Amino acid sequence: MADQTRLEAWWRASLERNEGEDHAMDTATYTQLVARFSIPLTTVELFLSRQPRLQLWTQGHLVHAVGMEHGRPMSCIALFPQQFQVLEEPPDDDDVDVRILWGPTGTSKSVVLIIKGHFLLRKGCGTVFVLQTSDDGAAAAYLVGHQVRETAGQGAGSVQLVNMAGVRVRSEEGKNKVQAWVEELFQHAQTHGRVHILADEAECDVIAEIYRALTKRHIRFTLWAAGVMLDVPADMERYVRYLTQPLRNPPAVVREVEQADDMKKGTVPAYTRPPVSAPCDGPPVLTVDHYDEYRGDRQGHEGLFTWRCARCGELVADMLRDLRVGCDDNAPHGQGGLTYSDVFVLGAMNCDTDITDDHLTSPAPFIRGLESRGVPTRKVAHNDTAAVRQLAEMTSGPTQRAAGRGRDEAVTVANQGTVWGLERHVVVYLDSVYDGVFGDGDANRTGRLRSMSRSTAQVIWVKVVRT
Numbered sequence: 396m397a398d399q400t401r402l403e404a405w406w407r408a409s410l411e412r413n414e415g416e417d418h419a420m421d422t423a424t425y426t427q428l429v430a431r432f433s434i435p436l437t438t439v440e441l442f443l444s445r446q447p448r449l450q451l452w453t454q455g456h457l458v459h460a461v462g463m464e465h466g467r468p469m470s471c472i473a474l475f476p477q478q479f480q481v482l483e484e485p486p487d488d489d490d491v492d493v494r495i496l497w498g499p500t501g502t503s504k505s506v507v508l509i510i511k512g513h514f515l516l517r518k519g520c521g522t523v524f525v526l527q528t529s530d531d532g533a534a535a536a537y538l539v540g541h542q543v544r545e546t547a548g549q550g551a552g553s554v555q556l557v558n559m560a561g562v563r564v565r566s567e568e569g570k571n572k573v574q575a576w577v578e579e580l581f582q583h584a585q586t587h588g589r590v591h592i593l594a595d596e597a598e599c600d601v602i603a604e605i606y607r608a609l610t611k612r613h614i615r616f617t618l619w620a621a622g623v624m625l626d627v628p629a630d631m632e633r634y635v636r637y638l639t640q641p642l643r644n645p646p647a648v649v650r651e652v653e654q655a656d657d658m659k660k661g662t663v664p665a666y667t668r669p670p671v672s673a674p675c676d677g678p679p680v681l682t683v684d685h686y687d688e689y690r691g692d693r694q695g696h697e698g699l700f701t702w703r704c705a706r707c708g709e710l711v712a713d714m715l716r717d718l719r720v721g722c723d724d725n726a727p728h729g730q731g732g733l734t735y736s737d738v739f740v741l742g743a744m745n746c747d748t749d750i751t752d753d754h755l756t757s758p759a760p761f762i763r764g765l766e767s768r769g770v771p772t773r774k775v776a777h778n779d780t781a782a783v784r785q786l787a788e789m790t791s792g793p794t795q796r797a798a799g800r801g802r803d804e805a806v807t808v809a810n811q812g813t814v815w816g817l818e819r820h821v822v823v824y825l826d827s828v829y830d831g832v833f834g835d836g837d838a839n840r841t842g843r844l845r846s847m848s849r850s851t852a853q854v855i856w857v858k859v860v861r862t
């Protein structure tokens with residue numbers, strides 16, 4: 396199948412056999428087949444920071460580890476036509492290469508940014524700036540920066556992280572901050588010819604301010620940004636490209652994410668059907684019932700919120716054990732099975748260090764429940780940049796897993812905003828209580844989109860039940 400001539404001969408023979416009776420065998424299908432099977436036209440090798448992505452989705456056909464290259468573990472990703480078109484389309488103008496990648500969670504926006512960065516470095520651009528524009532964008536910026544740098548293998552200086560989180564471009568201070576950076580970029584462009592910027596989980600007002608300032612200064616630039624919820628200004632609408640085919644989550648998880656309010660309202664673009672069907676539906680979402688205080692018999696449950704309940708922590712620990720997480724004997728194909736670092740415990744709780752264990756927003760009781768059943772945990776505070784960076788850059792490929800087992804292996808417990816942009820095989824979502832009563836916790840308003848969408852395989856939903 397790797398040979399396009401043979402593929403074409405096979406396609407023609409199939410058409411003749413069918414004599415036009417199968418309407419699915421149209422030109423679009425053929426284009427997709429070519430895009431999928433023609434190597435190396437549509438595959439790209441990326442640094443492997445974790446087990447190959449999308450493995451459940453593709454059963455190894457579209458993504459697979461290709462071994463070591465210059466001491467770095469690499470994976471091979473076959474691109475779908477939608478991604479490929481975005482990467483192949485020439486910029487509108489030689490001097491200005493701008494794209495805004497917009498789509499729901501898990502549609503390979505980050506992967507496309509990483510590939511773009513890799514292409515730029517390979518073409519000799521020298522430095523790629525990776526920009527963080529939102530408070531919740533740190534993990535995504537670290538991930539993109541790390542992947543670009545490791546894929547290109549050109550050393551630490553090839554990628555520069557720039558933090559513009561919290562910049563209010565309507566304020567004088569915000570405008571000045573953008574202006575100062577653009578002046579630095581102007582100097583950079585004087586030496587290097589042009590500047591190249593990537594921004595994942597982008598805030599459009601900051602991106603637009605930078606775009607306008609660069610244009611005004613007549614700097615030649617590349618500016619590729621991506622996001623889930625974007626407020627694209629009119630002068631940038633022509634740069635929007637949609638990535639909408641679900642590639643991270645198996646269908647069982649996609650169906651949950653699709654019920655998020657922001658997806659129903661259309662604030663987030665809808666998913667579209669991927670060009671190849673999923674090999675399986677994925678494991679069904681598991682639920683743990685948290686009996687709230689309005690029940691007569693709470694059966695050992697406590698607290699108002701699910702994260703205030705040690706019993707829920709114990710029940711989740713039992714489920715993780717049933718999933719063979721952290722067990723040495725769980726490797727089906729010698730690849731190494733699920734480890735504790737493959738698990739995120741997420742929700743609207745507060746994991747910051749200034750929150751005491753008895754505070755209403757602290758997940759201390761839930762963590763106590765997990766640990767009482769032998770599950771090691773690591774609580775990550777939102778502003779702990781070292782820990783967030785480690786989560787984003789965590790290496791746990793097959794070889795590293797074997798070496799690293801038992802060391803730093805822990806389930807990550809964090810607010811869902813802290814890990815925005817990352818993914819893990821198992822996501823435990825801790826629901827808040829009732830709509831509107833506390834913060835921004837409930838599943839439809841945030842949990843489905845912010846937490847469950849991080850899962851590449853299994854979602855465990857700790858739910859409040861009342862009657």
Ligand SMILES: [Zn+2]
Pocket residue numbers: 684685686696697701704705706707
């Ligand atoms: Zn409970």
